[in-house]
Amino acid sequence: MMPGTAPDIAAIERQVRPLIAARRFEEAEAQVFPYLASGSGPLALWKLLAAAIRPQGRIGETRAIQEMLVAHAPGDFPARFDLSETLLLQGEFERGWREYRYRYSLAHTSIIERKVQQPRWDGRPIPGKTLLIHDEQGFGDTFQFMRMVPWAKARSGARVVLEVNAEILSLAQRSQGFDDIVVRGSLPPAFDLHCEMMSLPMAMSLTLAELPGQIPYLSADPQRFGKWRERLADLPRPLVALVWAGRPTHFNDANRSITLAQFAPLARPGMTFLSIQKGPAAKQATAPPPGMSLVSLSDDIHDFEDTAAILSTADLLISVDSSPVHLAGALGRPVWVMLPFVPDWRWLLERTDTPWYPQTRLFRQTARGDWGGVTAAMAHVLAGW
Known part of the structure; x- marks a missing residue:
C-alpha cells in the first residue's frame, strides 16, 4: 500500500x-x-x-x-x-x-428472536400482572438460568408462566417459581409482560455475589433414578460419566470438543467410566482407550430425564463445555469441566471454580489447543480423588 x-x-x-x-x-x-x-x-x-x-x-x-x-x-x-x-x-x-x-441483532440470530408484542419486564414489581418467562438458545443456557425463575417470581410479585422446550418440560415441572408451565410452540395463556430467560440477569441486575442461589434447583425423576441406580449397582465405583463432544452444529464446537481417545490419561484400575455421549461422537465408545473400563449408556439415554438420573447416580461427570455440565450443576452434582484457552464467557477467567455451580471444578487449557495439559492435570487430581 x-x-x-x-x-x-x-x-x-x-x-x-x-x-x-x-x-x-x-x-x-x-x-x-x-x-x-x-x-x-x-x-x-x-x-x-x-x-x-x-x-x-x-x-x-x-x-x-x-x-x-x-x-x-x-x-x-x-x-x-x-x-x-x-x-x-x-x-x-x-x-x-x-x-x-x-x-x-446478529445476522444468524435475528431469525430465532421471539417477536413478542408485549413489553419486556424490566425488573420492577408488577403485582396482579402475568409475566411470561421463556427459554431461548441452547439447553445448557436454560438449565443455567432456570435458577432465576423463582427470583423473578419474588421480585415481580406477578403470576409467572414459564415456557420451555418440550425436551426439558418434565425436568422444569419439578422446579419452582412459576404458576403455570407451557411447551414452546403451544399458545401460552394471556400475559402482560415477557422476559427471555437470559434477559433476567439484565432485568434483575444480577451480580456475581448473588450466585449461585439455591442449589440444587433441578432434580431427577424418582422412577428414572431408581431404574438407573439398579442398572449401575453392580459396577465398581467410583462411577465417572464422560462427555467429550458438544453439539456438532454449535458455532464454537471445534474449539470445545475432543475425542474419547484424548481421555486416555484418565484411565484408572477399579474405576468405571460411563459414556453418556450423544450424537455422532457416541460411536467412539466402541473403542475405549487402553486400560479404561468404559460402559456406554448412550443408546439407552432417551431424554434429559435419563441423563439427570445417571448424573444423580454417578459420582462425577467429566465433560467438555456442554449442556450436561449445566444439568449436573443444577442438580448439585460434582462436575469437572474441560475448558479451551479462551472459554465461553460464563466461565470467567483464570479461576478453577465457578460462582454458578459450587460442586464444579474447572480445568483450563494453558495454551491454545493443549487438551493434553488439561487431561494430565485431571489425571493427577483423579489419582488422589
Missing part, C-alpha cells in the same frame, strides 16, 4: 478471514496490524484485529478495541454483542448484561 493510500478493505478481508476461520490467528494479526500501526484506521480492520487477538487470550487488548468500536459506531449491534461477551468473561456483569441484549 502506497503512503497516503486508503487500504482496500475488501481485499484485506478476503485475505484475513480465511486465516481466522483456519484458526491461524497470529498470521491474521500480522496481515492486519500494519494498516493500524499508527493507532488509527478503518473500523472494519479494527474488527478483524479484535477477531484475531481475542482467541490468543489477549482479552484486555480486545476489550480496548471493542470499546473503541462501540464508541465510534454505537449502532453496530454485532460489535456491542462482542463487547458484552468480553465484559461478562471479565466478570463485569452490570454493563455486560446490558450489552448482551444485542444478541438477537
Whole structure:
C-alpha cells in the first residue's frame, strides 16, 4: 500500500478471514496490524484485529478495541454483542448484561428472536400482572438460568408462566417459581409482560455475589433414578460419566470438543467410566482407550430425564463445555469441566471454580489447543480423588 493510500478493505478481508476461520490467528494479526500501526484506521480492520487477538487470550487488548468500536459506531449491534461477551468473561456483569441484549441483532440470530408484542419486564414489581418467562438458545443456557425463575417470581410479585422446550418440560415441572408451565410452540395463556430467560440477569441486575442461589434447583425423576441406580449397582465405583463432544452444529464446537481417545490419561484400575455421549461422537465408545473400563449408556439415554438420573447416580461427570455440565450443576452434582484457552464467557477467567455451580471444578487449557495439559492435570487430581 502506497503512503497516503486508503487500504482496500475488501481485499484485506478476503485475505484475513480465511486465516481466522483456519484458526491461524497470529498470521491474521500480522496481515492486519500494519494498516493500524499508527493507532488509527478503518473500523472494519479494527474488527478483524479484535477477531484475531481475542482467541490468543489477549482479552484486555480486545476489550480496548471493542470499546473503541462501540464508541465510534454505537449502532453496530454485532460489535456491542462482542463487547458484552468480553465484559461478562471479565466478570463485569452490570454493563455486560446490558450489552448482551444485542444478541438477537446478529445476522444468524435475528431469525430465532421471539417477536413478542408485549413489553419486556424490566425488573420492577408488577403485582396482579402475568409475566411470561421463556427459554431461548441452547439447553445448557436454560438449565443455567432456570435458577432465576423463582427470583423473578419474588421480585415481580406477578403470576409467572414459564415456557420451555418440550425436551426439558418434565425436568422444569419439578422446579419452582412459576404458576403455570407451557411447551414452546403451544399458545401460552394471556400475559402482560415477557422476559427471555437470559434477559433476567439484565432485568434483575444480577451480580456475581448473588450466585449461585439455591442449589440444587433441578432434580431427577424418582422412577428414572431408581431404574438407573439398579442398572449401575453392580459396577465398581467410583462411577465417572464422560462427555467429550458438544453439539456438532454449535458455532464454537471445534474449539470445545475432543475425542474419547484424548481421555486416555484418565484411565484408572477399579474405576468405571460411563459414556453418556450423544450424537455422532457416541460411536467412539466402541473403542475405549487402553486400560479404561468404559460402559456406554448412550443408546439407552432417551431424554434429559435419563441423563439427570445417571448424573444423580454417578459420582462425577467429566465433560467438555456442554449442556450436561449445566444439568449436573443444577442438580448439585460434582462436575469437572474441560475448558479451551479462551472459554465461553460464563466461565470467567483464570479461576478453577465457578460462582454458578459450587460442586464444579474447572480445568483450563494453558495454551491454545493443549487438551493434553488439561487431561494430565485431571489425571493427577483423579489419582488422589
